[in-house]
Every structure is written in C-alpha cells, then in structure tokens.
Amino acid sequence: MxxxxxxxxxxxxxxxxxxxxxxxxxxxxxxxxxxxxxxxxxxxxxxxxxxxxxxxxxxxxxxxxxxxxxxxxxxxxxKSLGGTFAIAKFLCEKLGVDIHDVDFEYFKSQEIKEKIKDIVFVTATDGNHGRGIAWAATQLGCKSVVYLPKGSAQRRVDAIIEAGAEAYVTELNYDDAVRLATQKGEENGWYLIQDTGFEGYEKIPNWIxxxxxxxxxxxxxxxxxxxxxxxxxxxxxxxxxxxxxxxxxxxxxxxxxxxxxxxxxxxxxxxxxxxxxxxxxxxxxxxxxxxxxxxxxxxxxxxxxxxxxxxxxxxxxxxxxxxxxxxxxxxxxxxxxxxxxxxxxxxxxxxxxxxxxxxxxxxxxxxxxxxxxxxxxxxxxxxxxxxxxxxxxxxxxxxxxxxxxxx
Ligand SMILES: Cc1ncc(COP(=O)(O)O)c(C=O)c1O
Structure with a gap:
C-alpha cells in the first residue's frame, strides 16, 4: 500500500x-x-x-x-433497498418460507399480517436507513423504533416519524446509537435491523x-x-x-x-x-x-x-x-x-x-x-x-x- x-x-x-x-x-x-x-x-x-x-x-x-x-x-x-430486503429475509426465516417463493404482497396478506403484527423492529440511523425501515415496517403492519445520533437534522427526524416509526434523537454519535439500539432491542424483545455488522451480528447486515x-x-x-x-x-x-x-x-x-x-x-x-x-x-x-x-x-x-x-x-x-x-x-x-x-x-x-x-x-x-x-x-x-x-x-x-x- x-x-x-x-x-x-x-x-x-x-x-x-x-x-x-x-x-x-x-x-x-x-x-x-x-x-x-x-x-x-x-x-x-x-x-x-x-x-x-x-x-x-x-x-x-x-x-x-x-x-x-x-x-x-x-x-x-x-437505503430502503437494504432495509426492505433484510426485513423480508428475516420474516422468511421466521415463517419458514424461501424468499424466492414469496413477494412483498405475500407479507401484506391478512393471514401473514396477523402472524407478524406484534413484531417491533429497532434500529439506529443517520436518517436514510431509519426512514427505509420505518416505511417497510409500516407497510407490513409492524412497529419500528429508531434512534438517531446527536445533531440530526429535524427534517430527517420528521421523515422517519411520517413513515410511521417512533424516533428519538440521542446525545450519542452514530456508532454509540447503534449500541443503544442493540441494547433496547435486547431489553424489550425488539428485533434489530441494523445496516452495519459487528462481531456476532452479521447475518442481517449481510442481507442489507x-x-x-x-x-x-x-x-x-x-x-x-x-x-x-x-x-x-x-x-x-x-x-x-x-x-x-x-x-x-x-x-x-x-x-x-x-x-x-x-x-x-x-x-x-x-x-x-x-x-x-x-x-x-x-x-x-x-x-x-x-x-x-x-x-x-x-x-x-x-x-x-x-x-x-x-x-x-x-x-x-x-x-x-x-x-x-x-x-x-x-x-x-x-x-x-x-x-x-x-x-x-x-x-x-x-x-x-x-x-x-x-x-x-x-x-x-x-x-x-x-x-x-x-x-x-x-x-x-x-x-x-x-x-x-x-x-x-x-x-x-x-x-x-x-x-x-x-x-
Ligand atoms: C445517502 C447515503 N449514502 C451513503 C451511505 C453509506 O452507506 P454505508 O453506511 O453502508 O456505507 C449512507 C448511509 O446511511 C447514506 O445515507
């Protein structure tokens, strides 16, 4: 080098x-x-x-x-490209189906919506990823909670709330906000859909x-x-x-x-x-x-x-x-x-x-x-x-x- x-x-x-x-x-x-x-x-x-x-x-x-x-x-x-695909793969695994056999409409059917309605997704974001997760979760009838780093622009926060998530601006930088989202997920039984991989957490980021x-x-x-x-x-x-x-x-x-x-x-x-x-x-x-x-x-x-x-x-x-x-x-x-x-x-x-x-x-x-x-x-x-x-x-x-x- x-x-x-x-x-x-x-x-x-x-x-x-x-x-x-x-x-x-x-x-x-x-x-x-x-x-x-x-x-x-x-x-x-x-x-x-x-x-x-x-x-x-x-x-x-x-x-x-x-x-x-x-x-x-x-x-x-x-960013929604990664978030939607990861959520779909996650749900496929939960429901025991193959991504090749289903489409987005499948997850929106009444039968499946009933099965997944209590799922809460959690993530940290500097804006775009969180908006994509909120958008996908809302369409599927699921809830989402999003943490943002300090100083996040209000317009970006508003866009996430408009897409249907609960959003919180933290006093942390992005990487610490990821740790907070991970911890909140563990405490509350929420599922972390994070766009970065770290030791022990690589499957979902790979899907993203x-x-x-x-x-x-x-x-x-x-x-x-x-x-x-x-x-x-x-x-x-x-x-x-x-x-x-x-x-x-x-x-x-x-x-x-x-x-x-x-x-x-x-x-x-x-x-x-x-x-x-x-x-x-x-x-x-x-x-x-x-x-x-x-x-x-x-x-x-x-x-x-x-x-x-x-x-x-x-x-x-x-x-x-x-x-x-x-x-x-x-x-x-x-x-x-x-x-x-x-x-x-x-x-x-x-x-x-x-x-x-x-x-x-x-x-x-x-x-x-x-x-x-x-x-x-x-x-x-x-x-x-x-x-x-x-x-x-x-x-x-x-x-x-x-x-x-x-x-
Ligand atoms: C607009 C935009 N471009 C590029 C990136 C970089 O993506 P990554 O964090 O996967 O490197 C992001 C991440 O949020 C983004 O919002």
Whole structure:
C-alpha cells in the first residue's frame, strides 16, 4: 500500500487488488432473489441513470453516469433497498418460507399480517436507513423504533416519524446509537435491523448489503442500453461501508475480478475505511468522537466487519475528503452545464463527483489521477445515494456557498 501526499485536504491510500477470494454472498442466485423481491414492491421502478456529457467534456473523461437514487420508492435515498430486503429475509426465516417463493404482497396478506403484527423492529440511523425501515415496517403492519445520533437534522427526524416509526434523537454519535439500539432491542424483545455488522451480528447486515445489489445491477442494465458493458471506474461513498461493499462485492463476482477500478470516498472526520486501509494490517480500525461532517449519511466511525474485507481486497483507493468536496459535488450536480440534466444530490450523494472534479483538473492531484488510470477514455459511474434529505443545508450550500472550496 502506498500513501499519496495530502493535497487540498484530500488524503488517499492506493492499493493492489486481490485476484481471488471473491465474496460469495453476492452470487447469481442471490441477485435474482433480490431483484425479484424489489420488483414486487408496489411503486418499484428502476431509478434513472443520468449521462452527463458536458461535465465529461469539461473534466476530460469519456463518460460520466450518475445513478440517481433520490428517486427510490419516493424516499429520496437508496437505503430502503437494504432495509426492505433484510426485513423480508428475516420474516422468511421466521415463517419458514424461501424468499424466492414469496413477494412483498405475500407479507401484506391478512393471514401473514396477523402472524407478524406484534413484531417491533429497532434500529439506529443517520436518517436514510431509519426512514427505509420505518416505511417497510409500516407497510407490513409492524412497529419500528429508531434512534438517531446527536445533531440530526429535524427534517430527517420528521421523515422517519411520517413513515410511521417512533424516533428519538440521542446525545450519542452514530456508532454509540447503534449500541443503544442493540441494547433496547435486547431489553424489550425488539428485533434489530441494523445496516452495519459487528462481531456476532452479521447475518442481517449481510442481507442489507445484498439488498443494494438492485441498484448496482439496474445500473449495469442501463449502461448496456447505452452501449457500455462495464464502466472503467466506480466511485462509492462509505459510512460503515455496507453499501460500497455490497456494490463492489457484486461487481467483483459478476466480472470475476475484472471489475471497475473502485474508489472508496469518505468524509475526513469519519474516514474509518481510509484509516483501516492506511493501517495496512488488514484489520478494521475505528474513528471516534463526534464524526462531525455535512455528509451525515457517511458519519460512521466503525467499519462493517464483513464488507470491510471486500473493500480491503478489491477497492483500488480509499480517499478521505473535507466537507467542501461534497459541497462542490452538490453545486456541480445541481447546476448542470448545457444540456446536462440537473441532479438534486444531498451531501452524502455528491462527494464522489466533487472528488472527480478535483482529480481531473488539479495538477497537484495528477499522481493520484494517474494511479487510478483516470483519463479521456474513462467511463465513470457514481451513485447519487440521496437527494436533498436536509433541504435547509442543501439551500445553504447552493444559495449561500456554504463549505466553499479551499483553493
Ligand atoms: C445517502 C447515503 N449514502 C451513503 C451511505 C453509506 O452507506 P454505508 O453506511 O453502508 O456505507 C449512507 C448511509 O446511511 C447514506 O445515507
């Protein structure tokens, strides 16, 4: 592993890619189960894949694609993909049925609703995951209780309550809120549906990561329609890394090691994947403290133990970014050039685009750009994992220039 010098506050570790040991939890059978299940949910639609030609020209790459998850199930973020699939798998296990034999409507039938009506799901969230759990639980007639870290935006709390959950803002950071949710679950007989894995708790987070296959696979279908079999690069933002690990794990299996060059992007105050890669001992390392960043969805200090191994072995680089990089991404996507479509991207959705915009034009970052093989032939895929889930902060960034560039 090699450390690239810090420039403009951007720190990166570039690593070698493993050529074997592909993660088995994302095999073809799983893919079919996940996609069919999501397709059975009322209102399911593939989210748009937006091609930004003017931005590609401006930055000097062949193509930029943004998979816009702000359209997912009307929830303004991708997270419900993981939560719904995990709840479905959990209920399948309880009811003794196979996910391949049932759909979302099955769980909503009167007979099944009667059997599951007393179930209470509990989780901790920085917003999007909790909203997805609340939404799924309510549709199934179950209850949900959601704990949020301190400083959570009121709009995000309201969205969870509107989706049908009890929500409590704690005085804790995300990782401690997860511990609180775990404890409350044990005390009250509630079922923890958490989007991060830790020792002794890996099955449910694995189902959540599998749920993210849907957006990764939809993107491939959409790229194919545009004549692209495989992107050369994928930028994946990470909180605990369950999303990044799910998408990368799926692509590694699908392309048998010839997967796109993958860049993991995190906020500098919560860069636990970067820190783990930098340590170079193969183990996950935690970041502690307030994890203060505008990228609320990425404000997680403890890597998911399962997906960390996927990111460690198959990602090419791990990049820690100051908040202005995300704010730039919000501004770039929300103020498109020429015929490019405008994309409303929230702070956790935009950071990859913000990073590419620097890598491609700043001579001081050329070494990192070259290490990543980014050039005029590159086809780069991003996942805009959320829209303006905190509209007040979105407005401050776009209208008032909050978190300005430092150059
Ligand atoms: C909008 C958004 N993007 C990305 C992530 C990162 O997902 P993960 O915690 O699985 O790394 C989150 C997590 O909540 C999120 O809300």
């Amino acid at each position: 090699e450390r690239v010098n810090e420039t403009y506050g951007i720190k990166a570790v570039v690593s070698d890619i493993a050529t074997e040991g592909f993660p088995k939890i994302f095999n073809e059978e799983v893919v079919e189960g996940v996609r069919n299940f999501h397709a059975s949910i009322k209102g399911y639609q593939a989210t748009p894949l937006v091609r930004l030609d003017e931005l590609s020209k401006e930055l000097g790459v062949s193509r930029i694609y943004v998979k816009d998850e702000s359209y997912r199930f009307g929830l303004n973020a991708f 990561s599998q749920g993210y296959i849907t957006m990764a696979d939809e993107a491939l279908d959409q790229l194919k329609l545009d004549g692209i079999q495989i992107p050369t690069h994928v930028f994946l933002q990470a909180g605990v890394g369950a999303m990044a690990g799910g998408v990368l794990g799926y692509y590694v299996n699908k392309f048998k090691g010839n997967h796109p060059t993958t860049v993991i992007v995190e906020p500098e105050q919560a860069a636990c994947i970067y820190k783990s890669a930098l340590a170079g001992d193969g183990k996950p390392h935690n970041v502690t403290g307030d994890l203060n960043t505008i990228m609320a969805g990425l404000a997680c200090g403890e890597p998911n133990t399962v997906t960390w191994e996927i990111l460690r072995d198959f990602a090419k680089a791990y990049v820690s970014c100051p908040d202005y990089v995300s704010a730039n991404g919000v501004r770039i996507l929300g103020n498109s050039i020429g015929q490019d479509k405008k994309i409303i991207s929230g702070e956790s959705g935009s950071v990859g685009v913000g990073l590419l915009s620097l890598l491609m034009v700043k001579p001081e970052l050329e070494e990192l750009k070259n290490d990543l093989g980014l050039n005029e032939n590159s086809v780069v895929l991003f996942f805009n994992t959320e829209g303006d889930t905190d509209p007040e902060n979105y407005k401050k960034i776009v209208h008032e220039g909050k978190n300005p560039s430092i150059f």
